[in-house]
Amino acid sequence: MQTELNKVIAALREFYAQETFLFEKDVGERAITHRFAVYLEQQFSGWAVDCNYDRLGERTLHLPRGSIISTDDHLGKSIYPDVVVHQREIPNNLLTIEIRKASNHTPLEHDQHKLMALTDPHIWFAYWIGVLLVLDKHGVTMSEVYLSGVLDPPQSLWLAARLAESGLTAAHKTAL
Template structure:
């Protein structure tokens, strides 16, 4: 995992003190992802030869969206089973802000977060925004900028929590982004 030692350690449970049940559900969803969908994370492409030329590159992995979808599926299922956050919606790649597109002025572009928990049609009680990267595409710089904008009280979205996720082969690195723009890290191993 790249550059994880530059941030202080914390735990997601501490970060989400007011929503510890959500923090627990997130960790359980990652556990299920690594138990039931490890193939999506750790399967490396086989290089096939066609006329003595490789035609599948080394970084021809599964798409990040497939992993985010499976994580979201487990998280939604856990929230439903525990009757948690029933007045919120969990969405992936959600690009709407009311009738218009999600737009962040500081980035100068339309955005669609990988995963959000929010109330559709309102920015009053946005709860969580998550951006995901994988170990084969681990540059999180733009994701962190996007999350900082989403949790900024002045931008209109006002998400309570923002997490940049780096999916490793056997571990998850959670960058917990605070309202003051500081970042702490929670690393979890899943075998």
Template sequence: MNYDLKEIKVKVDVAIGVLFKNDSFLLENGVNERSVSHKLAEYLQQEIPDWNVDCEYNRKGSALKTLERIRECSEERKTDRVFPDIIIHQRNTKINLLVLEIKTKDEDPICDIQKLILFTSDRECKYNFGSFIKFNRAEKPDLKWFKDGEEI
């Protein structure tokens, strides 16, 4: 089944709600971003059972996942290899529904935002949608959405 943006937003909101209900400790205590991503991915899988939900997935088919021009976002980046926080896709195909980048601390999100722009515009990956989620401890998170290489 394919989902439109409205449906995806609802499913992401539900998964975030379950995360807050079941795992608020992680958010309130500043636990590592990967731990939060993992739990959110579990709840997204429950909401979208007909798709694969993966964390830190670094493959494009059998090749390593790369994004041209991602090195430009930071002088510290030495490679075009990328590991999106969460993706919703059909494994071993070019069918990619949603890519999520998450921040749990007050760090500069510039590279995460650039990744979402590239992931939603890149011909090789071409995710239908992207979302940046900034968790603010126990407060409601800030979300930004992307489509066709632009914030919407």
């Protein structure tokens, strides 16, 4: 797992080296997410890296009704992860990442609950690792790692330490 998290760090390093314009112009989260995915894709040879991808083969990703994320329909809620590392045709979902700008004032709990749901081993399309990244122009201000449907404090602390060692933090914190 730390191998995969190190790849996320390498992608963040390249992202921050190349994309300062995005923060200077205060572009939206979707633009930031897309550009980060470009650098992440370079780290995961042999895997598909997609933004807002809601499918597995022909099936739409839905969370079961009554899950931790509120549902809008009687069958379940379609879910759109910010960035995923996966194989598109088979249930081999490695990594899901939720990215927020530090200036985003909507409740953080939505992204946290989304990562709990996306990594829940009881859903048919569960991702092995979930990562929450809060970004500003100076670096990562917060990070969390989710495994098996819950926040994983040891891995979250490990990621925070590696981000700090890599010079990628800006008043970094973890919500442990």
